[in-house]
Amino acid sequence: MSDHDITSDRAAAVQVMAQTMGWQTLEPSAAERIARGAENAVRAVAERRRGSLFDTEPGDFVATLESLADPDSDT
């Protein structure tokens, strides 16, 4: 599959999802830009993955931040 095909498919997939959400029709160029912006984000998440999430306890983020604070920072 050529790069052009992938690009077209990617934009088309975004257009289909937007349509499913009931939104206005997205221009192919806008759909392509959305796909590109999202792709970078999703790739970053995938690359950061180290093992299965089954091994990670869900955490309360604010509690995590509190646990990492300098003990003297509230004085």
Added chain:
Amino acid sequence: MSPAQPVRWSDATLVEVAAAIAQGAVSARAVTEDCLARIDELQPAVNAFLRVDRAAALAAADRADSVLAGSGPSGPLHGVPLAHKDMYYREGQVSTCGSRVRAGWHADRTATTLARLDAAGAIDLGTLNMSEFALGPTGHNAHYGPARNPWHTDHITGGSSSGSGASVAARLAYGSLGSDTGGSVRLPACMNGVVGMKPTYGLVSRYGTMGISFSVDTPGPLARTARDCARLLGVIAGHDPRDVHTSRRRVPDYEASCERGVEGLRIGVPCDYFYDGASEEIRTLMEASLAALEAQGAKLVEVTLPDAAPLTEMGRAVIYAEATALHGEWLRTRGDAYSEQVRVRASTGVAIPSAAYLEALHLRPVVVREFVNELYAHCDVLHAPTLAIPVPTIEETDVGSGESMWRIIADLVRCTGPVNYLGLPALAVPAGFTANGLPAGFQLIGRPFDEARLLQVAAAYEAVTDWVSRAPGLCAGPGAQAPSDGNR
């Protein structure tokens, strides 16, 4: 500032004017009238305000003077005029969120932050310009026009808290609330030469505030000095039962921290990421700011950051997914009311798989724990540019939703974005001017809930430089100076 001296109150800082009002050296009404007169004069040039609440502000000022005469100041902001990004709701008032969609929407609640500022005695001058729905780092707004940089009105203010940066820099208000989801407090602070705090996620309530991304959004103050910011933060910080994500930690005395100096403090200097692509001008200003801190006894420590590059993108996986969820109904029913760029950005979450979104959220505690433990074993505070390039013009960044959109956004948020995913506090501090006459600055990034230490470092830096006392040429007068070496 001695009340005996002839003063232009617009040259005073928030802390100075609060003291002068409390001591009876000037009335809240006189200070408010002064701000309103400056707004009348400068609003056409900077477009910082979306609405000026003249009558309400003057009435509040009169009440403040009356209360002062009867029982003394009601709080640390008694009679001080402020103005806020038009996404902090006040019951019964229109809050546009910089959009056409909400152009006539009357808020049904008052933000906790505004209620706390009210209780501290602040006067609210009106609502400030912002990027549409806070989705944009430049300050462009297709519906209300861009806020313009008071240092040079052809240049951007930065966004999304564009009016906050412009109004504080132009001396139209003594302080302002902005919000930071990818740099939206720090970029306008940097580009307008004022101080801006992005607090730790969970320190400041978001109740009654427009959301972009409920997992990342952080309200924060902009003001002229570190101490001004400290006062505002001290008023708005702390647990709010109406925002379940707020911490129950005790709020420290941020102003006291401004007196502590930096002797022995370890300042981390990144040798990668934040300086990749930085202009020579910015590098030079950063080196000068580090030298000023070192001269006061801080110890500079070169640090290698733990994997900062992907953090902005991981944050986007969260931000876009949540933003699209928030905007989904309006994208369906009122898509035409969005500008094209914001419609595209608000729609991006449709291409983020739900599994990737949840994975990004799930990984967040793990990533921040690694980052903090690795970095802050070697330093107390990280020092880095807020913006690694000179402030661009409005025209250069007016790219709509075209091919350049993601590149412009990426360039502007490169240094600010990683912090938001991590939820860490960061303080933008003015540090001079580039050759185009526009401000530049550094940010101090700390451990969670270490805002006091960031303010401590910034105040020490301000003590040996005069950047924060500079006023833009728009405000030319006895206090205004041309950009030059800021070392005292």
